[in-house]
Amino acid sequence: MPGDPDEIARRVAAVLEDAWQRLAAQQLAVLSQFADDPRTQHIAATLEEFKQAIRVFFQRVDQEAQQFVQRQLPHLYAAGAQFAAEALNVTFTWTTLHRDAI
Structure with a gap:
């Protein structure tokens, strides 16, 4: 659907910024967990959560890029x-x- 290029750019930037902020927040949570409780099992579980946050980030970026290209x-x-x-x-x-x- 056609639209104002500046508005579209702002929307894409907002979606990507939101995705980045979520990833950065998860990274901070991981680093905080390491500082507070360096137990191996806990670290492994926390790293898995961070890896999941990275996958979600890439899914959101890919989805937004695909929608931009298609629409x-x-x-x-x-x-x-x-x-x-x-x-x-x-x-x-x-x-x-x-x-x-x-």
């Missing part, structure tokens, strides 16, 4: 091509070359 990139590509065509005083039409680029 916004074709619109932004077309808008850029239309702008270039107007600057050259020609008409933009989708071709196989454009579809392959997307």
Whole structure:
């Protein structure tokens, strides 16, 4: 769905910032656990929690990137091509070359 590029960029940045903050909070929790209780079994369990937080982070980033590519990139590509065509005083039409680029 087309949208304002600046608003889209702010939304993507907010999602990624939220994902990063969650990862950073989990990292802080892991480091705090090591400082408070360095028992091996506890450390291993805490590391597993951190690894899970990393997996969730990557899933959220991948999902957001995929949604951007699927929903916004074709619109932004077309808008850029239309702008270039107007600057050259020609008409933009989708071709196989454009579809392959997307």
